[in-house]
Amino acid sequence: MTWASIDLNADLGEGFGRWRLTDDEELLSVVTSANVACGFHAGDAVTMRRVCDLAAERSVRIGAQVSYRDLAGFGRRSMDVPAAELTAEIAYQIGALEVFARAAGSRVSYVKPHGALYNRVVHDEEQAAAVVDGVLLAGGRLPLLGLPGSVLHTAAGKAGVPVVTEAFADRAYTADGRLAPRGEDGAVLTDPAVVVERSVGMARFGTVTARCGETVAVRARSLCLHGDTPGAVSLARRVRGELEAAGVRVEPFA
Template sequence: MTWASIDLNADLGEGFGRWRLTDDEQLLSVVTSANVACGFHAGDASTMRRVCALAAERGVRIGAQVSYRDLAGFGRRSMDVPADELAAEVAYQIGALEVFAKAAGARVAYVKPHGALYNRVVRDEEQAQAVVDGVLLAGDRLPLLGLPGSQLHRIAGKAGLPVVTEAFADRAYTAAGTLVPRREQGAVITDPAAVVDRSVSMARFGVVTSQCGRSVAVRARSLCLHGDTPGAVELAREVRARLEGEGVRVEAFA
């Protein structure tokens, strides 16, 4: 499936205290959805407040990027968290961000897992159920952003939650349509021209070339551009300009 329009999302607010990783202000002039770190893998109260205010000012949709409690590992270490504990922590993160979104005159519009949790809920039914339970516990039937065909989307759909399919412009894919683990060589695409070309291919034709050279269907409604990639702002601008030049409308998902 291809789309006449596509959402561009980026992971933002990934700093803590005096440390900042992403150029939030510049990226918010390009993307249409902001996955805001909620304090468990990155982010703190001041950062969440600042990013929500900037996003609301620019009409960018605010999403809660929920994670395992793993500041030291940036949320990229898989953890065996009991399901009831994980559900509570997901709800906690959504609730924290909602305070700052409301203060900015906006709201949390969707949820996206981060890092190891994102990859875990592709296959792990128990952890996927816990994330869904956390969203329901937070009190809003928020859309869940994730990989097509994931356990997260299957379970969310059964619970009546909207799901939004996502693809990654700068990550390598396996032949099965999953992301190549970051620990493997070539997992992150660093060539800007390749990232731009892959973005157009996914948005216009719904396919991407896997690491082994096979074409893989991606069916994405939203395209992720990682904010911590070197040169992320300029790359995001190039992706958006090329998409619009190819006749693809860049807008937040409905």
């Protein structure tokens, strides 16, 4: 499936205290949706407020990037969290961000799991259901951003929660359409030309070349550009420019 338009999202607010990881202000001039860290893998109250203010000023949609409670591991360590506890923690993170989004004159428009949680809910039915329950507990049916074919999207569909399919411009894919584990060589793509080419291909044709050389479907409504990689801002600008030059409208899904 291809789209006449595509959303560009990036993980933002991934600092803590005096430490900053992403160039939030510059990336918010490029992306259309901002996945804002909610304090569990990164971010704090001041950072969340600042990013929400900037996003609202630029009409960028605000999304809650929820994760396991893992500041030390940046949310990338696998954790076994009881379902009821995970549900409460998802709702907690959404609620915290909603305060700052509304203060900025905006609102939380969607939810995206981060890191280990994102990968876990591709296949773990219990954890996926807990995330969906957390969204419902937070008081709304916010769209869930995630991989096509994930059990998260299946669980969301059963609960009447909207889903949005996502692809990654700078990540390697396996033959079954999943992301190659970050710990493997070549899992993160660093050649700007390759990232740009894949971005345009995914947006126009809904396909990407997997590591094995096969062409696989990605069916993405939103394209993720990582904000914590070297040269992230210039790469994001280049991706957006090439998408628009190819006739793809860049606009938020939410």
